[in-house]
Amino acid sequence: MTSQTVSIAITGAGGAGVMTAGQMLLDAAAKAGLYGLMTRSSGPQIRGGEAAAFIRLSSDPVACPDDHFDVLFCFDWMNVDRFAAELPLRNDSVIIGDASAGEAPDVLKNSGARMVLVPLSDTAKEVEGGRPNMIGLGMLGEIAGLPLDALSAILEKVLKRKGQTALDASIAGVKRGMEVAGELEAEIGINLHLASKDSETTRWxxxxxxxxxxxxxxxxxxxxxxxxxxxxxxxxxxxxxxxxxxxxxxxxxxxxxxxxxxxxxxxxxxxxxxxxxxxxxxxxxxxxxxxxxxxxxxxxxxxxxxxxxxxxxxxxxxxxxxxxxxxxxxxxxxxxxxxxxxxxxxxxxxxxxxxxxxxxxxxxxxxxxxxxxxxxxxxxKPADLAFVAKREVAPAHVVDYKRYALTDSGVSPMAIPGTPGGEYVADGLETQENARPSSQAEDHYAQLDKRERKLTGFDYGQHWAEIEGDSDFAVITFGSVTAPVREAIKRLEGEGQKVKLISMRLLAPALPDRFNEAMAGVKKALVVEQTHSKQFYRYLRSEFDLPKDTTVLAKPGPLPFRPNEIVTQIKELA
Amino acid sequence: MDQVVQHKPLTFKDYKSDYKPVWCPGCGDFSVLASVTKALAELQIARENCAVISGIGCSSRIPAYTSVYGFHGIHGRALASATGLKVARPDLTVIATGGDGDGFSIGGNHFLHACRRNVDMTYIVMDNEVYGMTKGQASPTTASDWEGSKLTPHGTGVSPFNPLAVALSAGAGFVARGFAGDPNGSAKLITQAIQHKGFSFVQILSPCVTFRPEQTEWKKIIRKGEISETNALAEAMAFLATDDGFSTGVLYETQRPVYAPKQEEKYSVKDIEASFEL
Missing domain, CATH: 3.40.50.970 (Thiamin diphosphate (ThDP)-binding fold, Pyr/PP domains)
Structure with a gap:
């Protein structure tokens, strides 16, 4: 059996090579035709403190962390409890630790997850020039079902500069790690191998x-x-x-x-x-x-x-x-x-x-x-986009050039230094059309209107928001919380529940007409944001009409939203 | 950019706008404006290829009184805007201007780093030892016992800032002092400053007739051209140790590497995108 997604956390003291192993795992997965996401966490030390890499690999594109980790791989137990809140585990999660690293902390022992100790450092010593993080990389590669050639290709790319000896030692370590994990998989009955899809597209x-x-x-x-x-x-x-x-x-x-x-x-x-x-x-x-x-x-x-x-x-x-x-x-x-x-x-x-x-x-x-x-x-690889800087500039030798001319659009041609005849003073003072300072009411009104008009009258096209699905229940988001909301909506769809997503890319200027259009037929709304004081909800309230039945799911940092939190909230409301 | 062939040489009047200054009658800044325009005429810099950048204050109104490109930004940030302009557009002649409050108090940090960075531009500070636009408060160059301000009725009790010494210690490669009452002398200093490759700093003592009327006496005590130019930092520093602030001339000029990142397009955007490919 293969799973669609696997989440792996790697932790260890500074110098254990956590981030290196994590990044190599991600890149090797991509080489093998998978998608992935890696977030990182570290202690407050500038250098050398404990570190954690959170990796999610998947057969399909992923944009946010999953609800829990399938595997927690600890090179050592050093301050791992510091990351406990960031490491949701389930009963079927597996914690892999080094048998020679001493006693595991209570927070992990009491997590309900299965604990497996392997002779990590001892195995590394068996390999000439072997390092525990390469054994770990091999083990995790095997657990996710990555082929050796994908791992070797990444090692070659990264370690090319360090010479053949270092590369050979790392490949040997990875191979040994894969063997160790192979035995482990059979022994404890885990199989998290991901099915890779042949991909025609270039991955970034x-x-x-x-x-x-x-x-x-x-x-x-x-x-x-x-x-x-x-x-x-x-x-x-x-x-x-x-x-x-x-x-x-x-x-x-x-x-x-x-x-x-x-x-x-x-x-x-x-x-x-x-x-x-x-x-x-x-x-x-x-x-x-x-x-x-x-x-x-x-x-x-x-x-x-x-x-x-x-x-x-x-x-x-x-x-x-x-x-x-x-x-x-x-x-x-x-x-x-x-x-x-x-x-x-x-x-x-x-x-x-x-x-x-x-x-x-x-x-x-x-x-x-x-x-x-x-x-x-x-x-x-993202598509090529037509959006490039295109400033309306004033040509040379304009007679009576007016930098802040009151145009219909509100955008006035800008003279760029080097353009003869365009000499003007850019000013923080309020100005007349000809850029000369003014404290006259008529000039202030006219320029305020112009600066507002150019923004509100502009055609922002469809990009002001991403609107997905159709339902009388909408989730409204902006920014990074969109990814877990999207995943939650996808899961609910799988269960037959439809939810609309409105993820706003343009927050200012507010476009009430576009927002109302998007909200047509919506009777219930959930606003999701990562703040404490509901800043986004208050903004929406001040700019737009929201349904009476609107709920806010606001959570400050530092912990990310996970899709199941949003699934639970939507189910409660729907 | 279009190049205009100048058939007739431009005179200093060609560098002045027809806009009436907000300055008080008798303000030293009028003559600094004359010095700036004379220097531009001396160097025959095309108006469209020059920009005068300023912050906030009486003297910072100067860009509007010239006919070149101008930028009247926010308090204390003239040097930052000027740096951005010159680095992005190395083909332009960039002159930052302002007063002692703008440059040495709110903008003091930028002054230090502009001296260090050595971008090829000129900074002219019209120093009247007072905040004029806000009606007469002590500035960083005000004497500690000046009791003329309602804000510090017992004097500031704070040692004044020595702009030339700070410029030298921060690494400026061109340091000079002029006097508004000597517009031709100041024009020469500004000309030399613009010609200097790298950051050049010119302090111009510019009396405030309204809030520091006693400064009208400066013309009696100024010693024109008494500073002798040196390229030895220790000599320049030694001069300042006994200087009363009323000698004028170029104090120091030396050539240091100019901060001017090259602008050569060696790769395409697609080449950069390829670095993300696995």
Whole structure:
């Protein structure tokens, strides 16, 4: 018998090679024609603390963690109890530990899962140059049903630089691990082998942060100013070498006040520009976000949300920057807020958002989060998209050029430095059409209307939301909670229960007509969000009419939503 | 970008806009504006290829009074915006401008890092030792015993900031001081600063006739051109140790590697995408 999906957690002390083994397992699974997802967790130590890799492999695409783990593989018991809340186990789950690692902690012994001890370190010693993490990789590969050649191919790719001896030792370790697991499978009667499907499509392996970077480059971004912050840093670190490849530039700024003002400067110069940050950085940037709205300079800020307020839980996910993204700017400052709803959608949404910011000459915030940004997903190669930066620019030698001309669309052609005749001053002050400062009521009214009009009158097409299924019961989501909701809905469908999904990609400006259209016939709604104060529900209430019968499932970080929580909630309500 | 062939040389007037400044009559900033436009005329920089960037404050209103591209951003961030513009558009001549409050207080961190980073641009600070736009509060360069502000009626009790010394220690490769009462001298300093390859810093003492009327006396004590230029950091520092702040001229010029990442398209977007393939 084969299963459709298998979830494996790997834990160990720093240096045990947990992340290496986890990533190799994921990549080997992809090589073998499977899909997968890997999230990671670690203790507070900068380096060398305990670590956990959470891997879900599947015959079909997967976008979120499963309800529980089938296998918990512990290289040692070091602080494994720290991860207990992140490790839901069932009675049929298997915990595999090293026989020479001493006593397992009570939290695992009392979990109800079966505990199997294998001589992990001793087996590694039998192999010349063998390391326990390679034995573990072989064991887990065998348990998931991966062929040796898929594992060897990944080892070759990763260890090529380390020389033939290291590679041979690792392959020998993996082989030995597969044998050990083979015996174990027979002995305890587990079989979690996955059926791989022949695939014509090219597979990509990427994190949400890499996907956001790729979306930016695809969208035409060629300048980035960067200030590191967890969990957004990888976007910036990915962009540094890759922007360089396509002739773009990245500057490391002295703080977030600098990074956001630098990208405003770069974009004023006509170069599509981006930065990435997380909550504390976004808070610092908000004054400048208003400047870009006022001066009508397109910029994109990717906010990879983490637990807040303040320093909060930097390494864990939450959706609680929604309020500041929507309402943090002072004055009446219409701007764009979008949210990718999966790791692969980080690419689409960032690319689309660059397109929107450029077309509408305004500030755009992409609300990603830690669980999207720092998780790695094996997906089908995304389709090419037509969305690229296309700014309406003023030609040379315009007579009486008016930077903030009151056009019907609200978008005014922007003169880019270097264009003779277009010389104007971009300003945070309110202006007249000709860009000269004004404190006159008529100018303020006209420019406020113009900046609002260009956003509300724009045709965002179908991308404002993903609407799936048809039912009088709808679940409304944004961002990373969409994936477990989608999986829950799929499971319910299998049981004959229909549920509609409305996952909003465009949060600002709010489009009441489109929302009402999507909600036509819906009598009951469930709002799912990862916040404590129901920020998304309050936003929906303020912008749209919701059915009287609307329930909120709000849970703050750090623990992710699992599909069964949502299944249970929907069943209670339906 | 279109290149305009200039048949007739541009004069300083061609770099001025017809917009009437908000400055008080007698403000030193008028003559700094004259110096900036004279420097641009001296260098015959095409108007469309120059951008004047500023933050907030009286002197930060200067971009609108020029005829080149301008950017009047938010308080303290002129250098950040200017850095972004110059790195993204290395073909432009970028001049950041502002006052002592904007540059040394709220924008102090950017000043340090602009000196270190050494992007090829010029920073002109019109220093009047006071916040004028908010009607007369002490700035980082105000003397500690100045009791003219309602906000600090007993004086600030805080040692003033020495912009030139900070610029030197933060690594600026061009450091100069001018005086608004000497517009031709300041124009020369600005010209030299723009020509310098890398970050150049020019402090221009620019009296505030409204909130620091005593500064009208500066013209009597200024020693024009008395600073002798050096490329030795220790000499420049030693000069500042005994300096009373009223000598003008170029203090220090040296050549350091300029921060200017190359912009060469070596790969296609598809090449980058291929890195995700397994």
């Amino acid at each position: 392996s990427l994190t949400g942060n890499e996907a956001a970077g790729m979306g930016a480059i695809r969208g035409g971004v060629r300048f980035c100013a960067a200030y590191p912050i967890t969990p957004a840093t990888e976007i910036l670190e990915w962009l540094a070498p890759n922007l360089e490849k396509v002739g773009g530039t990245l500057v490391q700024a002295e703080d977030e006040l600098a990074s956001v003002n630098m990208i405003i400067g770069g974009s004023f110069g006509g170069v599509p520009s981006i930065t990435a940050t997380s909550g504390p950085g976004l808070a610092l940037m908000t004054e400048a976000l208003g400047l870009a709205v006022s001066a009508e300079i397109p910029i994109v800020v990717v906010d990879v949300m983490r637990g807040g307020p303040s320093t909060g839980i930097p390494t864990k996910s939450e959706q609680s920057d929604l309020n500041i993204a929507l309402h943090g700017l002072h004055g009446d400052a219409p701007h764009i807020v979008t949210a990718p709803n999966s790791i692969s959608d980080c690419l689409f949404t960032t690319q689309w958002t660059v397109h929107l910011a450029e077309a509408l000459q305004t500030t755009a915030i992409v609300l990603s989060d830690q669980s999207l940004g720092q998780s790695r997903n094996v997906i089908d």
